[in-house]
Amino acid sequence: MTRVLCVAEKPSIAKSVAQTLGGGRVSLRESGNKYVKNYDFRFEFPEWGWCDVTMTSVLGHLTSIDFPESFAWGNCDPDRLFQAPIMTKGSGSDSAKVATNITNEAQRANHLMIWTDCDREGEYIGFEILEQAKKKNGFFNLNNTYRAQFSHLERSHIVRAAKNPIKLNKNAIDAVSTRMEVDLRTGASFTRFLTETFRARFKDTVPKVVSYGACQFPTLGFVVDRYKRVKSFVPEEFWYLSIEAKKGNSKVPLTWSKPSLFDRLVALVIYQECVQFSGNQATVTNVSSRPTSNWAPLPLTTVELQKCCSNIFKMGAKETVDCAEKLYNMGFISYPRTETDKFPKNMDFKSLIEKHAQSSTWGEYAAALANEPGKFRTPREGSHDDKAHPPIHPICFTDGASLNAKQKQVYEFVVRRFLACCSKDATGSLTTVKVRWGTEDFAASGLNVIETNYLDIYTYSKWESSKKLPAFEMGEIINLSKAELATGRTSPPEYLTESELIALMDANEIGTDATIAEHIEKILTREYAVKVPKGTGRSKVLQIVPTELGYGLVEGFNQIGFDRISLTKPFLRRELEGKLRNIVDGQKRKQEVLEEIIELYHQAFVQTKQNKSVVLDSYRKIVESNS
DNA sequence: GCAAGGTC
Numbered sequence: 355m356t357r358v359l360c361v362a363e364k365p366s367i368a369k370s371v372a373q374t375l376g377g378g379r380v381s382l383r384e385s386g387n388k389y390v391k392n393y394d395f396r397f398e399f400p401e402w403g404w405c406d407v408t409m410t411s412v413l414g415h416l417t418s419i420d421f422p423e424s425f426a427w428g429n430c431d432p433d434r435l436f437q438a439p440i441m442t443k444g445s446g447s448d449s450a451k452v453a454t455n456i457t458n459e460a461q462r463a464n465h466l467m468i469w470t471d472c473d474r475e476g477e478y479i480g481f482e483i484l485e486q487a488k489k490k491n492g493f494f495n496l497n498n499t500y501r502a503q504f505s506h507l508e509r510s511h512i513v514r515a516a517k518n519p520i521k522l523n524k525n526a527i528d529a530v531s532t533r534m535e536v537d538l539r540t541g542a543s544f545t546r547f548l549t550e551t552f553r554a555r556f557k558d559t560v561p562k563v564v565s566y567g568a569c570q571f572p573t574l575g576f577v578v579d580r581y582k583r584v585k586s587f588v589p590e591e592f593w594y595l596s597i598e599a600k601k602g603n604s605k606v607p608l609t610w611s612k613p614s615l616f617d618r619l620v621a622l623v624i625y626q627e628c629v630q631f632s633g634n635q636a637t638v639t640n641v642s643s644r645p646t647s648n649w650a651p652l653p654l655t656t657v658e659l660q661k662c663c664s665n666i667f668k669m670g671a672k673e674t675v676d677c678a679e680k681l682y683n684m685g686f687i688s689y690p691r692t693e694t695d696k697f698p699k700n701m702d703f704k705s706l707i708e709k710h711a712q713s714s715t716w717g718e719y720a721a722a723l724a725n726e727p728g729k730f731r732t733p734r735e736g737s738h739d740d741k742a743h744p745p746i747h748p749i750c751f752t753d754g755a756s757l758n759a760k761q762k763q764v765y766e767f768v769v770r771r772f773l774a775c776c777s778k779d780a781t782g783s784l785t786t787v788k789v790r791w792g793t794e795d796f797a798a799s800g801l802n803v804i805e806t807n808y809l810d811i812y813t814y815s816k817w818e819s820s821k822k823l824p825a826f827e828m829g830e831i832i833n834l835s836k837a838e839l840a841t842g843r844t845s846p847p848e849y850l851t852e853s854e855l856i857a858l859m860d861a862n863e864i865g866t867d868a869t870i871a872e873h874i875e876k877i878l879t880r881e882y883a884v885k886v887p888k889g890t891g892r893s894k895v896l897q898i899v900p901t902e903l904g905y906g907l908v909e910g911f912n913q914i915g916f917d918r919i920s921l922t923k924p925f926l927r928r929e930l931e932g933k934l935r936n937i938v939d940g941q942k943r944k945q946e947v948l949e950e951i952i953e954l955y956h957q958a959f960v961q962t963k964q965n966k967s968v969v970l971d972s973y974r975k976i977v978e979s980n981s
Numbered sequence: 982g983c984a985a986g987g988t989c
Contacts, residue, residue: 364988389989414987427983435983448989475987534985541984549982567984683989691988869986876984 356402359463360409360502361456361483363470365389366682366689367507368411371469374512375407385455387448389413392459400517408459409469412452416482418445419534427546433963435543436956440535453486460487460494467500467519471742474938477501477526484522496522505741506698528944529937535948536930540955541567544921547959548907551966552973560903561881568927569865571911573873574882575922576858578900578908580850587846593621595628597791598836599636599798601824605835608636608789608796614842625839628792634837636791638830646801648780648817650808652695652736653745654771656867657860659690659764662771664853666814667763668896670885671852671871677764678746686752687768691868692743695736701744703730703776709751710769719811720773733775740867747772767814774812781805782819787826791837798823849888849897862924863931877904902980906973913972914965916958926954 362368368391372380376395383392393409424430425438444450460466466487468480480501487494500519504512544566552560592614599606615621652658656675663674678690697703707730710720723729748769754762786799800823809817826832850858855874859865865873877883882904885896900908908922919926930951936942962969 412987413989416987418986432983445987446989471987479987530986537984537986539984543983545983563982565983569985679989866986868988872985 356405357463358405358407358465359459360467360469362411365411368409370507372409374509387451415445416453417442432543432546435539456486457489461490466494469502473742474526474530477523478530480522481527506744525938529934532944532947536951555970569873570876571922572864572924574877574904577850577883577898581900584846589843591843592616593618593841596838596840597834599832600835604824606798608798611795631792634834636789636832638826639790640788641826641828643783643785646782646784650774650777650779653733653775655693655695656691660856661853672875675871677761681765686750688747689743693738693740693867694745695738731778770811774808777808780807780809785823849899851895863928864924902976906976910969910972913968
């Protein structure tokens with residue numbers, strides 16, 4: 355019988371796909387690695403009929419790249435790393451066993467089918483698997499290796515993927531190897547140069563490693579940018595008209611329709627006109643009431659999870675993903691690294707919801723959502739789809755007995771978020787009254803919440819009826835209890851919070867859902883930035899501020915003034931991401947992009963070397979100005 | 982002692 359070897363990117367996918375395709379008749383074999391299992395079963399493929407199938411997996415990348423020994427740290431001028439040869443090596447300590455398992459299983463196989471995630475890295479991991487499979491089976495090559503296309507684990511979707519495989523995408527493989535090479539050459543050269551330069555001048559007052567990375571520097575750049583804006587902020591005085599209507603016993607403050615003015619005289623002229631014109635009386639020009647709603651949240655992505663846990667629980671991004679990872683491994687939640695904010699079609703929401711009816715906390719809500727007519731609504735759809743994983747959602751109910759406090763919080767959040775997604779929007783009515791005083795318009799509005807719906811379960815969001823507006827009538831003349839020219843001062847921006855940093859990185863394509871937390875962690879462990887608490891109690895937030903070293907590095911690099919790039923801003927990484935997409939689309943070739951980008955970085959490297967005193971002095975000046 | 986990308 356024809357033998358087919360299927361290989362997924364991670365054990366959980368192998369297990370799930372094997373169960374689906376094997377229809378319950380699956381036998382399990384150990385692989386030599388603790389996490390990786392081999393699943394044997396039979397499946398009927400359209401082209402090959404009934405086959406003996408082995409489904410196994412790797413653990414992410416099998417290999418990584420590095421320089422040969424003669425180009426190791428200390429053995430050559432960092433400048434040479436832009437042209438040095440590059441070799442492939444096994445990645446991580448446990449990769450050997452995983453790799454051997456692929457080679458052994460492939461030896462007897464007639465066909466190789468790749469089941470890695472449907473993204474760029476997944477294509478490359480597929481290529482690594484093929485290279486490994488070739489070692490004892492010369493038959494396999496890019497043209498006869500199959501690739502299953504799937505974006506979630508729903509049964510019919512998986513069966514369709516098995517029956518309609520395509521080929522590995524050579525362009526995507528090239529794009530990833532381009533990224534790897536750029537990151538290695540630039541990261542290693544600049545890191546060695548900076549470390550040696552800083553340690554030569556400042557010895558033990560700087561950390562052991564002063565690193566550069568195409569993601570960590572822009573991350574640091576965001577932190578420094580905000581810090582500088584706070585530091586250089588000069589408050590400005592502004593003026594505005596402030597009036598308050600008196601109606602029976604209640605006083606209603608009204609907001610001026612124009613923005614505040616920075617010119618006191620202009621504001622004063624307007625104010626005097628109004629007083630002359632209308633005194634302490636104003637006219638109601640419009641009263642309207644309209645239905646309004648507060649939308650239930652979108653399905654949960656990794657980035658959103660990190661932002662929410664940072665805002666709500668003050669958890670670090672790394673801490674959050676670690677908790678999510680644990681919850682996933684225990685089978686409580688779905689795969690936690692996803693960019694997708696829309697659920698697949700024909701997803702069985704009701705059965706997922708029903709599992710939570712047993713909860714003592716949210717059980718009542720879940721039961722009602724699953725069973726009472728008119729409660730459930732299919733979740734809204736966001737616009738992101740990584741084609742690999744569904745949004746994060748609970749798989750099983752747990753009372754949390756086996757979880758620590760943080761994991762419990764994250765789990766509860768995932769559940770509440772999911773139930774909220776499946777609930778109706780909150781509704782209310784918004785009453786707005788418009789008033790004319792002199793030549794100017796003012797307005798006040800009052801919210802009346804009618805149906806709370808999702809807010810009952812998503813207790814992290816607040817949307818409450820504001821103080822009720824008294825009844826006003828069109829054309830009514832009202833008395834003002836206050837009519838004054840008010841003044842205020844503009845306030846400085848706050849230092850960056852982690853959740854804002856995550857949002858900036860996400861928007862600027864710095865890192866991925868799986869790595870954003872690591873880059874933030876990196877600038878902290880490199881002593882480029884620190885987290886400082888602001889406020890106390892419930893209003894406490896953690897802000898990220900640069901250290902003298904982080905500030906000095908960014909300022910120094912900014913002062914050098916490279917030709918058309920900046921190493922501390924996100925644009926270069928974005929440009930690379932764009933070019934990588936061009937490689938995938940076939941609009942550019944790998945070699946062409948490599949030459950362009952490496953040349954750009956090399957020029958920047960040479961310039962940095964020539965101007966190393968600029969960077970060193972920038973740091974020294976900051977240290978001195980603080981002491 | 983270096984990067985960033987997977988995953989455990």
